[in-house]
Structure formats: C-alpha cells, structure tokens
Amino acid sequence: MKKDLIFLGIETSCDETAASIVKKTKDGKINILSNIVSSQERVHKKFGGVVPELAARAHSEKIDFIISKAIKKSGVPLKNIDGIAATAGPGLLICLMIGMTAGKTIASSLSKPFYGVNHLEGHALTMGLFKPLRFPYLLLLISGGHSEFLSVEGIGKYKRLGTTIDDALGEAFDKTAKILGIKFPGGPKIETFAKKGNKNSFKLPRPILFKSGCNLSFAGLKTAVLLASKKVKTKQDKYNLAASFQNTVNEILKVKCKKAIQIFQERHKNIIHKNFIISGGVASNQSIRKNIKKISKELNFNSHFPPIHLCTDNAAMIALTGILNYEARKKSNLNMVSQPRWPLDEKAPFMKGAGLVL
Numbered sequence: 616m617k618k619d620l621i622f623l624g625i626e627t628s629c630d631e632t633a634a635s636i637v638k639k640t641k642d643g644k645i646n647i648l649s650n651i652v653s654s655q656e657r658v659h660k661k662f663g664g665v666v667p668e669l670a671a672r673a674h675s676e677k678i679d680f681i682i683s684k685a686i687k688k689s690g691v692p693l694k695n696i697d698g699i700a701a702t703a704g705p706g707l708l709i710c711l712m713i714g715m716t717a718g719k720t721i722a723s724s725l726s727k728p729f730y731g732v733n734h735l736e737g738h739a740l741t742m743g744l745f746k747p748l749r750f751p752y753l754l755l756l757i758s759g760g761h762s763e764f765l766s767v768e769g770i771g772k773y774k775r776l777g778t779t780i781d782d783a784l785g786e787a788f789d790k791t792a793k794i795l796g797i798k799f800p801g802g803p804k805i806e807t808f809a810k811k812g813n814k815n816s817f818k819l820p821r822p823i824l825f826k827s828g829c830n831l832s833f834a835g836l837k838t839a840v841l842l843a844s845k846k847v848k849t850k851q852d853k854y855n856l857a858a859s860f861q862n863t864v865n866e867i868l869k870v871k872c873k874k875a876i877q878i879f880q881e882r883h884k885n886i887i888h889k890n891f892i893i894s895g896g897v898a899s900n901q902s903i904r905k906n907i908k909k910i911s912k913e914l915n916f917n918s919h920f921p922p923i924h925l926c927t928d929n930a931a932m933i934a935l936t937g938i939l940n941y942e943a944r945k946k947s948n949l950n951m952v953s954q955p956r957w958p959l960d961e962k963a964p965f966m967k968g969a970g971l972v973l
C-alpha cells in the first residue's frame with residue numbers, strides 16, 4: 616500500500632548551506648514543508664569568487680542550525696522522516712563532505728535510508744516539485760558550473776545531447792559582471808544593467824553557432840567582453856555592454872535550443888507530450904526565460920521554468936530527488952563517498968580540453 620513519504624534534503628555542494636523537508640502524499644501531491652537556504656555571499660564577496668576552504672568552514676558552522684531550522688519549520692517530528700538525501704556531487708569535495716556527513720549521521724541514528732544524490736539530478740527534477748514529471752522531456756541545465764542539454768528519460772536515465780565545450784553560462788555571466796566592476800556574485804546583476812542598456816552597442820561573437828549540434832561555447836564571448844570593456848568609459852557604456860552580452864547569449868540560445876529540440880525529436884519520434892524544462896541558476900534570468908518561451912512555442916514545445924528561488928541552489932530539489940530515487944527502488948547508500956565530478960550521463964564523452972570533439 617502506498618503511503619506518504621517525507622524526506623529531509625541537505626545541500627552543501629558550493630556556497631549555499633541548505634536544508635528542506637519535502638512530503639509526497641500517497642496520491643502524488645508534493646508539499647515543500649520547509650526550504651531554508653543560507654547564502655555565503657558575504658563570506659566570499661571580498662575575494663571575488665568562492666574560496667573552498669572558507670565555504671567549507673561556513674558550511675560546518677551553519678549546517679546543524681540550518682537542518683534544525685528546516686525540521687522545526689516543517690512541523691514534522693524527526694521520527695516521522697522517512698529518509699535523508701544529501702548532495703554527494705558534483706561540487707567542492709570538502710563542502711560536499713559536510714552535508715554528506717550530517718545526512719549520514721541523522722540517517723544512521725534514526726535507522727532511515729540515506730541517499731547521496733547528484734546535484735545536477737536535483738536541478739533536472741526540480742519542476743517535479745510543482746507538476747508530475749512526464750518522461751521523456753528535454754532539459755536545458757544552465758548554472759554556474761554546467762551548461763548542457765539532456766534528454767531526461769526516467770529517474771537515473773539521462774542522455775546528454777549537447778554541452779558547453781569550455782565555460783558554463785553562469786560563469787560567463789559572473790565573469791562579465793567582474794569585468795564591469797560588479798561585486799561577486801555579479802551574474803544576476805547583469806540582468807539589471809542590461810535593462811538600462813542598448814543591446815546593439817557592441818558586436819560580440821557567437822562561437823560554434825552553426826557548428827557542433829547543440830554544443831555550446833562561451834569562453835570566446837567572455838574574452839570578447841574583456842576586450843570590449845577597454846572602450847567602456849561611462850556608466851551607460853557598462854549598461855550597453857551588459858545588454859549586448861545578454862542579447863548575444865539569447866541569440867546563441869535561440870539557435871542552440873532549436874537544434875536541441877530537433878535532436879530530441881529525432882530521438883523520440885512521434886512523441887506526444889513535448890516538454891522543455893529549463894533549470895539552474897541562469898534560468899532565473901527573465902530575458903532568457905522570455906526568449907526560450909518564445910522559441911518553444913514556435914516549435915510546439917511547452918516550456919517550464921521553476922520559480923526563481925528554486926532555479927538557484929536549494930535543498931527542496933535534493934529532498935525530492937531522494938524521494939524519487941527511493942520510489943525507483945534505487946539502493947540506499949550509507950557507504951557512498953562524495954563525488955566532486957559526477958556527470959548525469961556517465962557515458963557521454965568528456966568535451967573539454969584534450970577531450971574536445973567538434
């Protein structure tokens with residue numbers, strides 16, 4: 616007989632300490648009972664980027680408090696939690712270990728199942744917090760460390776259709792912000808700058824636009840922004856460069872999303888439910904959302920975006936991933952170790968540096 620499932624999720628892969636309690640009722644409804652995220656923005660600001668040692672220290676100082684807060688806010692007694700999921704990778708090793716150790720300790724003391732889950736799988740399944748997921752669907756995952764198109768074919772079943780061959784899109788946003796003198800984490804502020812600028816002021820490159828399927832490349836664009844920044848004199852110039860950068864990203868995504876949809880359809884001929892889910896931190900950008908909505912509509916795909924606060928790192932997506940892995944009868948793994956590198960499609964070739972295949 617089916618029963619309600621309540622999971623504690625823990626996320627510490629980078630610079631957010633997060634914990635959440637998620638319930639899936641026996642009739643399939645999902646309730647986020649609590650979702651606590653503590654950002655380390657202040658810790659890393661003066662260094663202009665995430666410092667792993669400081670991130671780990673901040674996680675270890677906060678983790679107990681954040682987990683207790685999530686449990687308290689949910690109103691669920693600890694003994695009623697059915698399982699614990701913590702991010703096992705990819706991410707910063709010492710940061711991952713802190714969340715994993717906390718999760719394993721709670722799981723073993725309660726004799727409940729523990730799942731070390733893939734952070735990217737969390738982003739891939741986030742929409743499941745709001746709507747039942749219907750496989751297969753096309754996924755664009757755009758975050759600070761990853762940019763890839765995947766065909767999501769079931770829990771644990773991912774086929775990579777395209778990926779960045781150099782920088783992640785979030786990284787390009789963050790570097791552009793840094794070049795424009797915006798303090799870390801600057802990525803989201805590019806969007807604000809872009810609103811005040813003229814998108815046609817700077818002509819920027821769109822690497823491998825009509826080459827290499829739906830693979831992506833942002834390193835050349837980042838370098839071009841650096842070169843263009845030499846001409847930036849006024850505040851308005853900064854707004855113009857931000858707008859031109861964001862517009863170029865949208866032009867690239869327009870072509871590459873169309874290509875990815877085509878490749879996805881070739882893989883799933885006669886598919887009836889055409890769903891395109893966009894997730895990860897960069898998916899919170901309003902102009903990117905608008906652009907992809909339009910492209911999807913043109914190609915008869917339904918686009919879906921998680922609410923903005925769940926595009927960026929959170930533990931609700933990790934708790935849900937734990938629940939879905941449990942339901943898919945994946946083995947609970949108390950002995951699992953952290954995995955700093957953990958692609959969703961483990962069979963896909965490595966596409967950076969020496970592994971580059973164009």
Ligand code: KG4
Pocket residue numbers: 757758759760761784785786788789800801802803804805806895896897898899900901926927928
């Ligand atoms: O998913 P996420 O929180 O962490 C990773 O798993 O990497 O994504 C963080 C990334 C950062 O690079 C950040 O600059 C970017 O998402 N980001 C944005 C926006 N909000 C966050 N990029 C562009 N526009 C935004 N509004």
Ligand code: ZN
Pocket residue numbers: 734738758759895896927928
């Ligand atoms: Zn993430």
